[in-house]
Amino acid sequence: MVKLTMIARVTDGLPLAEGLDDGRDQKDADFYKQQAKLLFKNLSKGHHEASRMSIETGPYYFHYIIEGRVCYLTMCDRSYPKKLAFQYLEDLKNEFERVNGNQIETAARPYAFIKFDTFIQKTKKLYLDTRTQRNLKKLNDELYEVHQIMTSNVQEVLGVGEKLDQVSEMSSRLTSDTRIYAHKAKDLNRQALIRKYAPVAIVIGVVLMLFWLKNKIW
């Protein structure tokens, strides 16, 4: 059963529409909504993921598809057939593109297409029961290569970004440290050179000076 539906722009994570009264009799809805928003943010950072993906979180799955710079995301029970969930998202996508397709790029305010929620609502109802004729037929269709869709854990997904950040940070620290090391080494080298030859040079200098003085006086 579909618990949550959100549509957002991938480029900047701006929410465009959201299913209405999602989260009824569900106390942790806010938590998962927050997670979904984080997910959008991650996507907008450009860690480009597969355009279809399922992510497990707690007792639920997030399913999303990215198409035309718009991410359609839904949250379902674990037991809900993946195939139906993606079929549902596909339906949303087709309608959304048909209705708002040309305004997606220009939308400036959050939830600019909130009116779409009535369609979400209607479609959701069609998918509520997995055992209706219509849904069973869909399940049996082999149109979608659903089993190829990757599944990962939300912690990983949300964590990936962080880890990558850490790695790049560490490597950049490493390069800068090396540079400093090289610089310092050069410096030390020079100092060692000076320490080695300075006394000799001074002695020679003094001797030459004495010679020069001797020539002058005499």
Place this chain on the structure above:
Amino acid sequence: MQPPMGNERPPPPGRPVSAFVPGAAVPPPPFAAGGPFARPPQSGATAPPFGAAPPAAMGGFRGPPPSQGPFGAGPPPQGPFTTSAPPSQGPFASAPPSQGPFASAPPSQGPFATAPPSQSPFTSPPPSQGPFAAGPPPTSPFAATPAPFRPPPLSLAQPQSPTGGALPPPPTYARPPQTQGYYTGAPPANPQFPMSRPAFQQPVQTMPPPPMGPAATFGNQAAYAGPPVGGTLQSLVEDFQSLALSSAPGSLDPGVDVKGLPRPLDGDEEPVKLMEAYPLNCHPRYFRLTTHAIPASQSLVSRWHLPLGAVVHPLAESPDGEEVPVINFGSAGVIRCRRCRTYINPYATFADSGRKWRCNLCTLLNDVPGEYFCALDASGRRYDTDQRPELSKGTVEFVAPTEYMVRPPMPPSYFFLIDVSVSAVRSGLLEVVAKTIKSCLNELPGFPRTQIGFLTFDSTLHFHNFKSSLSQPQMMVVADLDDVFLPLPDDLLVNLVDSRHVVESFLDSLPNMFHDNVNVESALGPALKAAFMVMSQIGGKLLVFQSTLPSLGIGRLRLRGDDVRAYGTDKEHTLRVPEDPFYKQMAAEFTKNQIAVDIFSFSEKYSDIASLGSLAKYTGGQVYHYPSFQAPTHGDKLKLELNRDLTRETAWESVMRIRCGKGVRFTTYHGHFMLRSTDLLALPAVDSDKAFAMQLSLEETLMTTQTVYFQVALLYTSSSGERRIRVHTAAAPVVTDLSEMYRQADTGAIVSLLGRIAVENSLSDKLDSVRQQLQLKLVRSLKEYRNLYVVQHRIGGRLIFPESLRFLPLYILAICKSLALRGGYADVSLDERCAAGFSMMILPVNRLLNFIYPSLYRVDEVLTMEPNKIDASLKRLPLTFQCLDTGGLYLLDDGFTFLVWLGRMLPPELVNNILGLTLAHFPDLSKIQLRECDNELSRNFMKILRTLREKDPSYHQLCRVVRQGEQPREGYLLLSNLVEDQMAGTSSYVDWILQIHRQTQS
């Protein structure tokens, strides 16, 4: 231009004087802070010495014997005067101190050159006259004088103030601004030097160079002796008005010209003048301060006895062409101060060549986001100021980004809770409601997302399933009132577009469905709980149609309204507060889930509006009361008001906060809302018919800033699903002078705030003491004002009041006589009283003023005119029985009802034409309905009603007809609304003024 000039020259001689009379130089605190120099902005540092100076100067006059009064200009008296003159004079005149004050002044007196003539009466003569000639009661001469509307005895005054012109000539004297600081300087000393002071203060005032020679002075004196008041008032230009009142209280002829009393026949005066002084402020229709001058010190606040605060009407309808600009900052985000969260506004200043901006409320320097950067011109103004409404307009709307949303914008939803018990069926209520809702379906805001749902109840709850696939709605009855549950998980609140046909067929069948219902019970409490369960996810608006006292389940109420014995005792107020805490708890739950409740009450008998109304009170709703509802008579009113309620533009899920600059703080709020934290008003729904009032207090004892800024921010979801922030910004000057506060006072706002405070007090106190408190406030403030002026002008026998507050006494009288506060048990039924109280808490200023002081028009004379001239020739009349001519047809409009009064001598044809029936055959006028008949008179009459209704669309005025002498209806409907007349236990306007006058004098 003059005051600064004077202020730049602090006259050193001032100091010696104060030293010389140490005893007198104890300036009372208000004084030191206030001082005579009303406009300190430029003179900052020099102000304090001045503040101290005048009292010292006063004291200086203690010494000279009274015989100096006449001002013979003899050498000996001149001595002390010369020395003491400069301090008081300093700020104004460049007059050399050596100048003999009473000698004819050189006409070259710079500062006074602009207004020399008006000064003249203040030269020596008056003082000489007062104490000696007029003797103890300086009032007696005034008693003889007819009243304020007497032509000025001297044509010397030149009213210069903008306010002066608008009024009947003599009482308002426009006074050149530079003098006012001078006069106001003196008064605070008065309490300190009571009786004998006046005579000596006069000389001080006459110090400023008398521009006329001695001869002229004497001439003035002669004139002065004749009609003394006019002469004295000459130079008080602009500051105040006065009323001549008899000095002999109790005499039969009060000596008051009834016609001359000020009456607000033009309705509310918006302080639009302020827009000129502060063009960057938001329009006063959105935000009005009770006085557009913030007192600088606590002591000044304590001397301002009226409430200090504001009336906010955040969604006031703006006229065409003045739509609120909408701004989208896009990726820059809404620009706000980091510390105090103030929104960017026209008063913010830019610094560091445009890279930083300084918050005008907390003076913090903020960074300007890169996207918002713009260079500054030479004067420090951004080049793009004119292109950016948020930098050039006081009222703007920002598009809120995601951070301002707890959840996505919810669709507007309407849930109807309809009582279908026998009384509702019999009165025809169901039919009207069903028809009206059906006719509104197309206009409900928020298409295509709008949600709608219905729940009917009597002793059981009836849920209705509107699933779009059904052809007929399904009704489910839940009889378990103790443990309410929803029979269906959804489809109780449905999308209107999808289920339109089901909803329509439900509304069609609703009246018939319960046609034979004989159930008398009403289980409102459980029904509310059920409605809450249905709506809690989305929020929205809950409309409750209640036609009996809730009698079953939780929240049942008792009959308690008809307890005569409670009146006049300490328990009186308990009748006006909710009896059962259930309603307040429920209201809190509703607000938390963004549900606003509107109560429509129709009961014939007592239905405890006090309890029911608290639902509306804490959820930002509204109470409509239709006592003894009968569909044929009240149907139209209900229809149009319900229509308005459903179709007006509404702001959902809103919160409002008012920020203000350092030093001041809003403390108490009055209106319909729930206070979420100390200063955040939660408003599940708010619209253009609701205003809020709040009181202000000073946090610091002394304000250091020169201007205080206010910012009202309303964050809301529009019906179309956009999240917006509406921001109104206003600035007000800080003043150190009480008279300036009086000058900038706004009667409308004061009355609005006072009315709300009074209604709130009536919930915890007896009506009688509430009225007394109101009167006390009025008296105190006029007394304080009197102390400012009266003594040195010796107008002791007159009631003086600031020009800005000239209607205040009448309005306060009107509040005392308003439906909510009038009389006692027998005068108004408890329900009506409470309903009126709830209305007064939300009405915007102009509608409130019209409610407490209704408009009265004479109609029969204009009916025969051409239709297009009628509007212009309708004149408001004073609300007194004397204005009613027995041969006339009058119309009284208080915003809620129209009352048509038929004079006894009115030609029968006229009546027949208008009413469309013969009066003689129709003894009971209470059931009459006015319809347009096929004749000129009736058409014109209906046109008048229509135009009046169009002026105020928030309520539909029900038209009631009453004949002269038709008791008791006439008394109840009309006479009790004639505010200026004497009614049982209340005073007439004249008595009231006399009463106030006596109390201000004591």
